[in-house]
Amino acid sequence: MSDAVLFDVREDGIAIITINRPEQRNALGREVREGLRSAWERFEADPKARVAILTGTGEKAFCAGGDLKEMVETGMQVPPRDMFPLPYDTIELTKPTIAAVNGVAFAGGWMIAQACDLCVASTAAKFAITEVKVGRGSPWAAPLISMIPQRIMMEIILTGKPITAQRAYEIGLVNRLAEPEALMEVALALAQEILEGAPLSVKAGRETVMLATEMGRGAALQAARAAHEATYKSHDAQEGPRAFAEKRKPEWTGR
Structure with a gap:
């Protein structure tokens, strides 16, 4: 794996997957996509790894979404079905996952946070489905209807406006909130609660x-x-x- 995505399995069985491109706001460029694919595959294959936490380096961005420059350069229209490594979708997983959202989770960043089973967010985090702002699409958001009410989902998608972590918690998108410095501590505590079960x-x-x-x-x-x-x-x-x-x-x- 490259250093675009870091992978570590702790002794207690918690795997930590970290998007490590803060200078690019942890955007889903090719290097990050390949790193995430490898990390998820390693997590599933490792019998010692029982729960995974996905997060990003830095305090500004969990993941700012797809690489728009790449889309322009390649003239991308409909993204290939397997372009983004999504847990339980394009990546087959049988184990629980937690998104630890440390900053903005916009567009594809919301997508990968949504794909995880559970979500812990920094109080400084923001969420947005911004595709309407750049003329792109968000078909991946369809499962969101099982997580939040229809009218709220409609407003989020049609306006593209960000919501705060507090609002995300209120509508049921986020399980737990944490002060920025305590984000991983709270995410690890949630993972450890899962590990206590059979x-x-x-x-x-x-x-x-x-x-x-x-x-x-x-x-x-x-x-x-x-x-x-x-x-x-x-x-x-x-x-x-x-x-x-x-x-x-x-x-x-x-x-």
Whole structure:
């Protein structure tokens, strides 16, 4: 990997992926796109990595979006389907992800934050879907309807105006707010809360949320039962109640 995207897995199983082009406002140029693709693939392939945090270097920008200069130089019209490495979309992932938004998340920056399962934001962060300002499109925003109300989504997309981190928290786009200097501390705390759960239960729980988002009630219930079957039959499903009865911390094996 180049230094455009940094990748590190901590001893506790938290992978930290950092877009490292602050002089370019961490924009999604080719080098960053390739770095993110490699980082997500490494995260999925590493059995020690259980949760990932995506963030950006610096305090000004999480990611300012696509590289508009590149679009001009290449005459880009419709972006290739696999141009941007998006978790759970163009990148196959089975593990939870958290966006730690340290600054502006505009256009493609909003896109990659939205693609993560959870979002922690600095109180200084701002979010915007700015494509209407430059004549581009935001088809990737379609899943946003499952996260925020329709009229709010409509205003955000049609005006292209930024919203504050506080507003993003109020409408349900952001899970937790943090002062700028405490952003990673709060993101790590959220990741560690996830790590406390049984791995198979976390995996099946995440799948259930996505199934419920994409299906009707009856179909989602049926699919969720199937997704949880391996969890119920696992060693950890016996260890959890046993540890509770013995008043000790469970020792998860992920099997």
